[in-house]
Amino acid sequence: MSVLYQQSGVIIRPAVTTDRYGNQRPDYGSAAERIPLGQINVQPAGGSSEDTSDRQLTVTGWLLISAPGTMPDLRETDRIEIDGQVLEVTGKVGRWPTPPGLRHIEAQLKEVA
Numbered sequence: 001m002s003v004l005y006q007q008s009g010v011i012i013r014p015a016v017t018t019d020r021y022g023n024q025r026p027d028y029g030s031a032a033e034r035i036p037l038g039q040i041n042v043q044p045a046g047g048s049s050e051d052t053s054d055r056q057l058t059v060t061g062w063l064l065i066s067a068p069g070t071m072p073d074l075r076e077t078d079r080i081e082i083d084g085q086v087l088e089v090t091g092k093v094g095r096w097p098t099p100p101g102l103r104h105i106e107a108q109l110k111e112v113a
Contacts, residue, residue: 004041005067009082011035011074028079037074039067042082045108062087062109068102071095080109087111 013033014026046061064080066072074080080087087109094106 002067005039005065007040007042007082008036008038009040009042009080011037011072012079012081012086013075014077014079026077035073037072037080039070040072041065041067042080042087042109058113060111060113062111064105064107064109066104066106068104069100070105071097071103072105074105074107085111 011034012028013035014028015031015033016024017027017031019025042062042064044060045063048058048060050056050058064074074089074093076089076092078089080089088111090108090110096105097103
């Protein structure tokens with residue numbers, strides 16, 4: 001395995017709960033499923049932005065790439081926990097299923113702190 005894909009994390013897949021008004025909402029708390037995720041590379045992408053009008057808010061972009069030959073089950077509704085950071089998947093997850101030795105996924109992530 002390449003040294004580029006030695007990071008690991010946890011996929012946080014939300015449970016679906018119903019609020020008091022009957023709306024279904026994702027629940028990323030204790031009811032969420034936690035799925036181990038290995039052989040990934042996460043790196044800064046897209047820069048960051050700040051908003052200080054109401055409170056200090058920094059949004060940082062990240063790019064997740066899985067190792068060649070892997071196809072983790074990552075969904076656009078998931079979050080990823082890596083090195084103590086919780087990152088949100090933004091948009092659709094890119095999937096490259098062929099050729100088998102090079103198949104992989106890529107996903108844009110963001111951290112809001």
